[in-house]
Amino acid sequence: MPSDQPPRMRDVARALGVSQATVSNAFNRPDQLSRELRDRILTAARDLGYPGPDPIANTFRRGRTGAIGLIIHEPLQYLFEDPAARLTMAGVARVCGEHGSSLVLVPRAEPGLPDVVPTALVDGFVAFCDPLEPERRELLRARRLPVVGLDAPVTPGEPYVGIDDRAAARAAAAHLVALGHRRIGVISFALARDSETTVVPAGLDAPTGYVANRARLDGYRDALGPALDDGGGRIVVVAARGVEEADGAAAAVPLLDHAEPPTAILAMSDRLALGVIAEATRRGIDVPGDLSVVGFDDVPAASAADPALTTVRQPHDRKGAEAVRMLLRPASTRQALILPTEVVVRASTAPPRT
């Protein structure tokens, strides 16, 4: 009468009168035993219902999991919902698949639940956060596993894959300046966690811990500052509450309510920008006639929008792919990798009405 437990390697060995080591070799090192014995062992294993070497014990012994972890600080489903994140994750997933590595999506630490970072069964992490929370960074460092940042380094100076946010933002703003805009609204991501939608008094100097946010504000200033020094211009910065279209629409409200509203709006993402267009349309404001709108990311919805959105294209898929490739390479070859961006001019921008 067979046990309810699956047989172990030892049981297979006993059944054949060979040593456990030989069974192990039958599975892992065919050159260590004769072909006949190997065949006999594998056949017996199948017949006995042996599931193969226990994955956990195997991992324990070898010290390798064959998996890559991905860390975010949004809820896990964000990876499947946000258009830009999805494009990036497709690249991550593709390279993992090609390499035969599992992709472990590590949930953020929920209140009441322990953080999974200290216990995740992975050989390395891709950190898709900007920035990684300090506590998590500490937990991550304790793991002493390889880490590659996605969009921003986990710690300044560490390897990551991203874009030149400052230059990209500068180019986007320069496009508006070239069109003749001088009253410009900027819709930034939240400056801090759980912040409200609000006009930022500090403008482009707004303090924020988010690396990309900071760099893009700097980029906008690079292009807008000189133009405004010529006189007559005005920049108003609004921090959005979240990353969704509705947050962009909400952030547009104080800009469009102004007595002398901006003739153009720079949004830090296409989703925010599409929200702006929606809000403008609701108010009967013509885009781009009365208001030019520029996004960031060039997600599929940008080109499908009406009017099609002028935006900054970044290679999302490749960004994700390169991050995994970098993680799979030897540590000594890892370094910051900056991918190119490009302003894509579409129908949502035009010269301001004279």
Next chain:
Amino acid sequence: MPSDQPPRMRDVARALGVSQATVSNAFNRPDQLSRELRDRILTAARDLGYPGPDPIANTFRRGRTGAIGLIIHEPLQYLFEDPAARLTMAGVARVCGEHGSSLVLVPRAEPGLPDVVPTALVDGFVAFCDPLEPERRELLRARRLPVVGLDAPVTPGEPYVGIDDRAAARAAAAHLVALGHRRIGVISFALARDSETTVVPAGLDAPTGYVANRARLDGYRDALGPALDDGGGRIVVVAARGVEEADGAAAAVPLLDHAEPPTAILAMSDRLALGVIAEATRRGIDVPGDLSVVGFDDVPAASAADPALTTVRQPHDRKGAEAVRMLLRPASTRQALILPTEVVVRASTAPPRT
């Protein structure tokens, strides 16, 4: 001079002159030792740079990974690219996150690489395949881990979460019949792996190993058969080559090329249906005036399309969520869970021109 290797629990114990068991208890069972000693141990651990109990050894000892595996047979990135898969995965990911479980995306077996199913570090699988390849099913069974099917049971009779594909398809077809359509084209998923786009001679009786495909064809026949028995009708079934919009457009070609083309097309997914609309538009065929089109899934693009697509809504997110919940429940409580669907009538269907 400190070693390059991180300290182990034993090293922490030695440094404090306590037993390794006590250190373990300090981390896992606070009630087993005095508060002061515990604090002393945790402090010393931090000071020594102890990363905490090794996750792999911990998992080995406990026999639990705290992770849920997800199996598909498309390339991994499909989960981030396909609109319906994304919605489902969002539900999967959400429940995993709420539960503090990692979500392990298991790549399909690439030629030259060993299948990951036998070695994935998970406590259970969600199988998002229709159907699971026989070889993989065998590997999966060998693991003796809990498995919940998504859309279809791994083996008939096993627990899964899905919809009543037959009833849903029947309702979609009945909608067309009620509008008066009698010449109807059906665009099915591929009947077998790597099949070509082709008109299927067997029509609605087309042989296929895909469970959902079969059930939907049956559902179409339920509704179309009686209507056609009244005379004058015709059903042509075309199998698409893939799941993308372009595959739908390609599948529409033989239907629209026909001397007496259908007045309506039933597609098995919104993506295929949107491809049909695109192809019709290219040919100057008015939808719904000259051609009605019905999709399946109600993905976001369906309502955003022009014309908005009539389709069958299924609760993707909830489907994914319930699959994970079922996996997390005790085995004895797992059973087939059929979620409701609903025909959503939009602008892509109308009575045939008289």
Next chain:
DNA sequence: GTGGCTAACTTATACGTATCAGAGGACCGG
């Protein structure tokens, strides 16, 4: 005949932890 080499297997060990079964002392009630 002997030394050395290879093939084919076995023995022994270690991976790092969690937990069971105690040991020892303190404390309490009687």
Next chain:
DNA sequence: CCGGTCCTCTGATACGTATAAGTTAGCCAC
């Protein structure tokens, strides 16, 4: 003063495997 109980802590063990080191037999060359 004694038995019992609780609180802390320790010692020992097992989880299932991979692999280094060792053993035996066979074979060949000299």
